[in-house]
Amino acid sequence: MAAVWVLFAVCVGLLIGLWWALSALYEARRAAPDAALLTMLLTLHDYGASRAGTVSHQELANLALGEACRLxxxxxxxxxxxxxxxxxxxxxxARSDAHQGVPPLSLKPGEGLAGRAFAEGKPLYVPRPAADPRYVPKDEGWDAAEPVLAVPMMLGPKAVGVLNIHDTGGGRAPDASQLRFLTLLAGEAALVLHNQRLYDDLQVFFLEMVQMLSRAIDAKDLYKADKSEHARALSAGAARELGLPDQMVRYVEYAMMLHGVGKMGIDQAILSKPGKLTPEEFEQVKKHTTIGHRILARVKFLGPVAKMVLYHQEWFNGKGYPEGLKGEEIPLGSRVVAVVNAWEAMLSDRPYRKALTAAAATAELQKGAGAQFDPKVVEAFLKAVAKTPQP
Incomplete structure (x- = not known):
């Protein structure tokens, strides 16, 4: 009798163990899609966050579409x-084995399957689009017989776009779990796109503010009137030739436009003097770099720009000002501004000389490479000049 009870206990133990094993397997399988979704969401979020300001809305939408199709x-x-x-x-x-490029398709909200999903703010699955009266056959490059799932990209209560998945898993209708995952993915895509738009709008605001300051500076400098935009284009071109990232290119542009802001603190009579400056007057002019730095350093987003402005009069051989930095000690952005500033000055008329020709200015830059200017910056700048239209 005791043996029977022992056998019974062993069987119960085995059943309990089997139940726990099956439960763990079930939870693992249920968690697998969640982990996959989390990976997708993090991929989309990290891509948008790490490349803010350098990635287009089209790239972000394409990434979201790719993850939805993979799911x-x-x-x-x-x-x-x-x-x-x-x-x-x-x-x-767009993604397709047969269709090349992005189809020129547009719909009004409420029009077609995508328009309906957009207007209603909820996923719409249609197994046979051609037989559905809501389907709008505007593009012949897509098979109207294959199932379509339209998932709105919701930003709170408002849709900003739609992800359309064709041929959903071989014609199978999406289950509740897949719809939930796609809704979350589309929502994250909407949020990333929204943040990108906010970033873009902020950059436009910053640029307009910098342009306004630049115009105020030019108004005090008769020799630079209407030349800031061309100088900005040249500085951006040189920075790109040097392989700088987009954000740093933008800082160099701002520094080029604002490098003379400190002259607002210099006596206009000195700045407008037609003849040679006295040593005392030149010492006053030299203060414009530190004055400009103090002005710009108070604006948080212009912090890197302020440093470029501070050192844009340094020479590569250490004979510049305000601190006598040399070589790589000088911020690269400052070295770019120094070359562009010298180029623009040489191509401008002065009371004591006529503007140099482009060929003569090029020769002067090459002559100063290694002394006043960084040789690699001069080389990059001249490449940019060749690619930039003249004003």
Whole structure:
């Protein structure tokens, strides 16, 4: 009898162990899609965060579309974003084995399957689009017989676009879990796109503010009137030739436009003097770099620009001012501004001389390479000059 009870206890133990094992397996399988979704969401978020200001809305939409298609086992789909000015949904990204490029498709909110999903703010699955009266056959490059799932990209209560997945997993209708995942993915895409737009708007605001300051500076400098935009283009071109990242290129542009802001603290009579400056007057002019730095350093987003402005009169051989830095001690942005500033000065008329020709100015830069200017910056700048239209 005791043996029977022992056997019974062993069986119960085995059953409990089997139940725990099956439960763990079930939880693991249930967690696998969640982990996959988390990876997708983090990929999209990190991509947008790490490349803010350097990635287009089209690139972000394409990334979101790719993750949605991968989740549904599809190789075809489109991403549409809403244009507030035209009130149209336009395709900005597409994936297809047969269809090349982005189809020129646009829909009004409420029009077609994507427009309906956009207007209603919820996913719409249609197994046979051609047989659905809501389907709008505007593009012959896509098979109207394959299933389509339209998932709105919701930013709170408002849709900003739609992810359209064609041929959803071999024709199978998406289950509740997949719809939940896609809704989360589309929502994260909407948030990343929204943040990108905010970043872009902020950059436009910063640029307009810098341009306003630049115009105020030019108003005090008769020799630089209407030349800031060309100098800005040259500085950006040189920075790109040097391989600087987009954000640093923008800082160099700002530094080029604002390098003379400190002259607002210098006596206008000295700045406008037609003849040679006295040593005392030159000492006053030299203060414009530190004055400019003090002005710009108070604006947080212009911190890197302020440093470039401070050192833009340093010479590569250490004979410049304000601190006598030399070589790589001088910020690269400052070295770029120094070359562009000298170029623009040589091409401008002065009371004591006529403007130099481009060939003569080029010779002067090459002559000063290694002494006043960084040789590699001069080389990059001259490449930019060749690519930049003259004003």
């Amino acid at each position: 549904m086992g599809s190789t075809r789909g489109t991403a549409m974003l809403h244009d507030a000015e035209t009130d149209l949904l336009c395709v900005v990204a």
